[in-house]
Amino acid sequence: MNTSDFTSNFWNIYTAAILIASFVGLVWLLVSQNKTKRTGDKVETMGHEWDGIEEFNNPLPRWWFYLFVITVVFGLAYLLLYPGFASFKGILGWTSHNQYDTEMVKAQEKFQPIYDKFAKQPIEVIANDPEAKVIGQNLYNTYCIQCHGSDAKGAKGFPNLTDKDWLWGGKPSEIEYTIRHGQIGVMQPYGGLDPFPDETVKDVASYVLSLNENEAFRSRSNPQSAAKGKVIYDQICFTCHQADGKGLQGLAPNLTDNVWLWGPTDKDIENTIKHGHTNQMPAWENFLVTKKADGSEDTAKLRILTAYIWGLSDHTGEAPEILPYQDENGNAVTDTPADDAASVTIGDDGVVKFYFATGSTDIAANANDSLAAIVAGAGEGKKVVISGFHDATGDAAQNAELAKNRAMAVQAALVALGVNEGSIELKKPESTEGDGSNAEARRVEVALQ
Numbered sequence: 334m335n336t337s338d339f340t341s342n343f344w345n346i347y348t349a350a351i352l353i354a355s356f357v358g359l360v361w362l363l364v365s366q367n368k369t370k371r372t373g374d375k376v377e378t379m380g381h382e383w384d385g386i387e388e389f390n391n392p393l394p395r396w397w398f399y400l401f402v403i404t405v406v407f408g409l410a411y412l413l414l415y416p417g418f419a420s421f422k423g424i425l426g427w428t429s430h431n432q433y434d435t436e437m438v439k440a441q442e443k444f445q446p447i448y449d450k451f452a453k454q455p456i457e458v459i460a461n462d463p464e465a466k467v468i469g470q471n472l473y474n475t476y477c478i479q480c481h482g483s484d485a486k487g488a489k490g491f492p493n494l495t496d497k498d499w500l501w502g503g504k505p506s507e508i509e510y511t512i513r514h515g516q517i518g519v520m521q522p523y524g525g526l527d528p529f530p531d532e533t534v535k536d537v538a539s540y541v542l543s544l545n546e547n548e549a550f551r552s553r554s555n556p557q558s559a560a561k562g563k564v565i566y567d568q569i570c571f572t573c574h575q576a577d578g579k580g581l582q583g584l585a586p587n588l589t590d591n592v593w594l595w596g597p598t599d600k601d602i603e604n605t606i607k608h609g610h611t612n613q614m615p616a617w618e619n620f621l622v623t624k625k626a627d628g629s630e631d632t633a634k635l636r637i638l639t640a641y642i643w644g645l646s647d648h649t650g651e652a653p654e655i656l657p658y659q660d661e662n663g664n665a666v667t668d669t670p671a672d673d674a675a676s677v678t679i680g681d682d683g684v685v686k687f688y689f690a691t692g693s694t695d696i697a698a699n700a701n702d703s704l705a706a707i708v709a710g711a712g713e714g715k716k717v718v719i720s721g722f723h724d725a726t727g728d729a730a731q732n733a734e735l736a737k738n739r740a741m742a743v744q745a746a747l748v749a750l751g752v753n754e755g756s757i758e759l760k761k762p763e764s765t766e767g768d769g770s771n772a773e774a775r776r777v778e779v780a781l782q
């Protein structure tokens with residue numbers, strides 16, 4: 334098919350012929366079926382009969398007949414007024430284009446004064462304007478929701494726009510720039526390169542964890558592995574993420590906080606290092622900035638949306654509350670403890686489990702927070718039971734001694750938190766079954782009774 338199919342008159346004549354034929358056909362059908370039954374006439378039948386059942390040849394009901402007539406008249410009137418019959422444009426001269434244009438002009442007349450108002454105001458002022466908020470929310474729902482989510486909290490790979498952590502800057506001018514021109518974040522893949530076997534990826538990830546300001550992440554880092562990782566980090570990664578891991582806005586994200594664009598688990602972090610990411614925020618200039626008749630720019634929509642986004646994070650100047658990273662279902666993500674580091678977790682049953690590095694009695698640094706419920710329970714007069722477990726590797730007596738010392742370290746922490754020594758019961762250390770040479774075996778459990 335080529336374009337002359339559309340420019341030649343063939344299709345016009347073709348559709349016109351079909352139209353005329355169907356009209357004539359319809360009218361003929363109507364007239365031919367419009368035999369009125371008169372009283373006294375014998376009702377005609379169609380001439381066939383099944384077991385005494387005959388089909389009557391009654392005319393159409395009146396109301397039905399007139400509906401048909403109205404339809405035919407409507408069709409003719411429509412084709413007279415609007416385009417539809419061949420190339421005839423209709424006496425009203427309507428086109429979908431000029432309907433759109435008139436609607437746009439009307440909308441423009443209605444909204445232009447509002448837009449003009451916002452075009453002059455500072456973003457901070459627009460952000461607090463209730464009318465602008467509604468327009469901003471609508472713009473967000475139209476252009477942004479599919480990636481940043483209905484609550485603007487983002488998802489893996491799509492940044493949260495409601496926190497105070499900004500890859501590309503959170504000042505109004507910076508947000509405006511990002512929305513207008515877009516951004517591309519590139520973290521190159523390192524896995525598989527000559528100095529980067531999987532082992533090295535793990536080492537560097539371990540070092541990244543050790544830089545974190547939260548004990549929960551630091552405790553997942555393995556000291557020996559991290560030491561090896563640091564060497565690589567200081568050669569390659571520091572150029573973008575900086576020596577302290579705090580990153581540089583517009584260059585690379587902060588790796589020391591609990592905001593993870595690509596997820597917080599060991600696996601997520603190793604994946605980023607191994608496979609890299611290329612992440613694009615599209616440019617919205619063509620949708621949000623229009624040229625005015627006098628050639629100047631109308632940036633009102635861009636400014637209203639910028640104000641809306643800026644207003645989503647709070648601007649009190651206080652440090653943001655860092656919530657634990659959550660999965661899609663809103664559950665806090667806790668990674669399995671690293672194999673050789675002190676850590677602490679709280680089970681669903683309220684049992685607090687302490688894990689220890691090989692041979693060590695040091696308890697995890699964030700123990701106090703995790704013990705809060707136990708301390709409160711003891712305050713209500715409940716009994717605190719501490720059970721020690723040890724793995725089955727090495728000398729049994731030595732293991733039992735270590736388990737006892739670990740249990741006592743936990744007991745000391747509880748006493749330091751104000752728990753009466755008399756309400757604490759130390760159980761005899763137990764050996765765990767199985768090969769037991771893992772972190773899970775080297776644990777102390779604290780429970781209320």
Ligand code: HEC
Pocket residue numbers: 473476477478479480481490491492494498499500501502508511512516517518612613614615617638642
């Ligand atoms: C196709 C998906 C997509 C859409 C649609 C989208 N964004 Fe983004 N946006 C991203 C990605 C991906 C990033 C992160 C880029 C990076 O990693 O550097 C981002 C980053 C941003 C940032 C910077 C965040 C920071 O931490 O600095 C802002 C602000 C933003 N988007 C606002 C918007 C607004 C407003 C809209 C609607 C006009 C929008 N985005 C529509 C994908 C999208």
Ligand code: HEC
Pocket residue numbers: 500517518519520521523537538541565566569570571572573574584585586588592593594595596602605606610611612
């Ligand atoms: C050329 C600059 C650059 C270098 C070098 C670099 N990164 Fe990155 N890194 C980035 C950028 C940019 C991102 C964010 C990618 C995005 O926007 O999606 C990132 C993201 C990450 C993340 C994910 C952060 C999150 O919030 O989920 C980790 C982890 C990371 N880098 C670790 C490393 C390590 C380890 C090295 C060294 C082996 C390294 N990076 C080298 C630029 C760099």
